[in-house]
Amino acid sequence: MRFWRRWSVAGVLALAVAGGAVSVDAALEIPVERSELGNGLTVLVHEDHALPLVSLYLFFRAGSRNERPGITGISHLFEHMMFNGGAHSAGKFDDVIEGNGGSTNGYTTRDFTVYLESFPVAALERVLWLEADRMRALAITPENLEQERGIVKEERRLRLDDSPNGKLYEELYLAAFAASTYRWPVIGFMADINRISLADAQSYFRTYYAPNNATLVLAGAIDPAQGFALAERYFGDIPAQTPPLPVINTEPRQRGPKHIRYAMPAELPALAMAFHAVPATHPDRPALDVLQTVLGDGESSRLHRSVVREHELAAGVSVSYQWGMDSELFWIYSKLRPGRSAPALESLLLSELARLSETGPDEHELRKAKNILQADYIRSLKRVSGRANRLGFYETVHGDYSAMFREVDLWEAVTAADVTRVARTYLVDDTRTTVELVPTRSAR
């Protein structure tokens, strides 16, 4: 396995500055080569022969942000339909992958859709052939659509309609965003899942499943020259399409806190509190990552100490900040303990946020947050498939896979003053949305 490891001198100096604090001083890169086919397909190859396997991750710049009311959920429904296979492999996609020792799956986010396979290197050409076959000419039939529509409705019932957590997440985004296409859930509204037509699916395929709207990542026991040649052989003749219209997400400025209460069967109340933040590529994003870590990562984080240990209002508290193409939410979630009230939790969270905005993190907290972020980054490189996923994410969302290798330096450069400033800028009343789950059955 060939990692290029740099043990930087700057890290050792940071150690001294922090007064005995230990800093993570490894900045890890992995070898990657990039090429673009004539039809616009971006190809990334990461070579690593530790295992005789290859992971293929195929990213399409098509997620629920590309949808419109009436066809919400089509990106994800389409992801399901893709497993029916292309013109030469209809109904056989999974069988060929699994019959050749591979695993296969896919996932959809607000920003993109990903198809993934990990398989013995002997199956490489077959998997490329299968992926190209479905990109070239997916078998879009009424039977395929109806089959996957039924399955996706079961998935929605599982993840949202029968899940207080899932419903809370849906309500939070609907309440926080007025105009952004981030507002609806990736899985879509049930009425839209019922309504999506064959013509919708065909149009969606033509628009978004074009080589010039995709990135192919090959990672593992494959060398770059071989990867580029095979990509050309199997994908090179798929014609480019007119690029999709850009998504213009102009969320109007929020001018005051919103508060939503919704009732559903549940055992315990829960609360989510969100603030409008920035896209992944925004210069303030690394400081928001550090802020998120200070507030919510680990038992020694501020909110865990306050909410769970000192005031014992909840069994846990989490802080999330998704990295999105558009402005995402920075949000806090907590499920209350039996007998505790959501308003008490809400006021405690507000006072903790105010305290952080006032004085910022201390040096120890800041160093700890950076150490956690850096260690998590290193852990994210453990699996070849994980590396492929990350490379595809950066190429798709940042437009440049190598942005991945700059993350550790960006976090390292964040100062306490930066964290204070982003807290004061983004964690403010005007952009706050709070959603409270009120159980219709009272907890015992």
Added chain:
Amino acid sequence: MSGRRWACGVVLALVLTLGCQPVILHAPRDGAGAVEGPGGALGDLVGMPPLGATAASFTLPPIVERRLDNGLTLLIVEDHTLPLVVFSLLMPGGSAFDPPEQGGVATITASLLRKGTRSRSAEELAREIEFLGGVLGAGAGADFSNVSGEFLSKDLSRGFELFADIALHPTFPEDELRRARELMLAAIIASREDSSAIASRCFGAFLFGDHPYGRPSSGTEASLAALDRSAVQSFYQRHYVPDGAVLVVIGDATVDQLASAAEGAFGGWNSRAGSPPLLPLPVRVSGRRLLVVDKPDANQAHIRIGNVGISRTDPDYVPAGVTTTILGGGFGSRLVDELRIKRSLTYGAWSGFNVHRMPGDFRAGTFTKVETTGEALQVALDVLTGFANEGATAAELARAQSLRTGQHPRKLETPGALAASLASLFAYGLPRSDIEAYPGRVMDVTLEDVRRIAATYVPTEDAAIVIVGPADTIAPQLAEFGPIERTTPEQCGTSGGPSAVR
């Protein structure tokens, strides 16, 4: 998924699941196994390229084994892939050894290790571990308790010191016990929002009855309320002992560095206790027993069907894995094909053997909208019956063998996964060579093996069936399947609930 909250299942999965929501997976999967098997109907697709050359088989890195005077076995592996070091300590004695009135004591004992030692408070431990960007925790399975962690390799000695501190010097402060108990109670209540979790827990209780494998590792509200400090100390003294335990250390340092860190930290560990006794053999359910767990507001019904299966050391372990992959592992499996792909009744269907030191269970599971509960159960039972009676086709066997062998290396890809695997083999008294022998054994499985195992373990007439959903709506759909027992999510698994002991 976008972003770095990829590990949202790790800590307090119950409360953090929300962070995972944007990931909409195509389906729940069994990541099983590799190279195209013999035959199969796959070679006939027009234009499909041939297979490339088969790569070398997976080989283990060198493993150094040492046995300390106190009886602890060390397994050391150098791995310079990333600047990390992982360790995994496994000791005989898990939640199946909770004394009858002390359900949950193994789990709460493990959770309290990080909550105070002779030299550090809970807050100090959390701060020190997290300052290093490290991970350190403990848990209890049915048969074993474990302590494991991961640090950057430059923090090897500090990481080891913290690791040994929580494993060897916990003090179980009264106030921390109270906190842990309340967190577990809150988790038990919150878990009743999740029909799948209810189904899994109630199925275990229904099938195993009063056998220790039927008791929830979290305990119950009643048992937790009664847990006191002496119960925790007593569990710790009985089961956290070096004799018979194994410590696996894998990381970016030399064998000598890793071994001396481990020996320095654990060489002085001298507590003693007898090995845990063997548990009684679980008894198979005879006849068909049907339990409905009432969840009046649910939109879906969750189904589990099963019976007692095999132990981890059963000679049929490998063929049983192949057999269940044919039935319910991966998208090409029978259950997925019949329930999901052909009928759109569900998003997920699967089967598997839960193996322990004594026989665990075989179970199949799925879920569907309330209106199609009876239909889904009928289809699932038809699939199980057809498989138990007729076995598999050559193409099905080839797919399962390929999947199992092909995915085998991925199951050992990370240092943590390799450490857990080595520790587990040691704990069950199995040779490490099993890892490298695995693909060959998978390929040796015959259609006759599959037929025999399916006939023996895949339930047809003798089966425990649990369905979680709105009882009044689903009961009429179940009339033809036999008499129904009813319970609630609160009652199943408690002493007042139904029991399968006979």
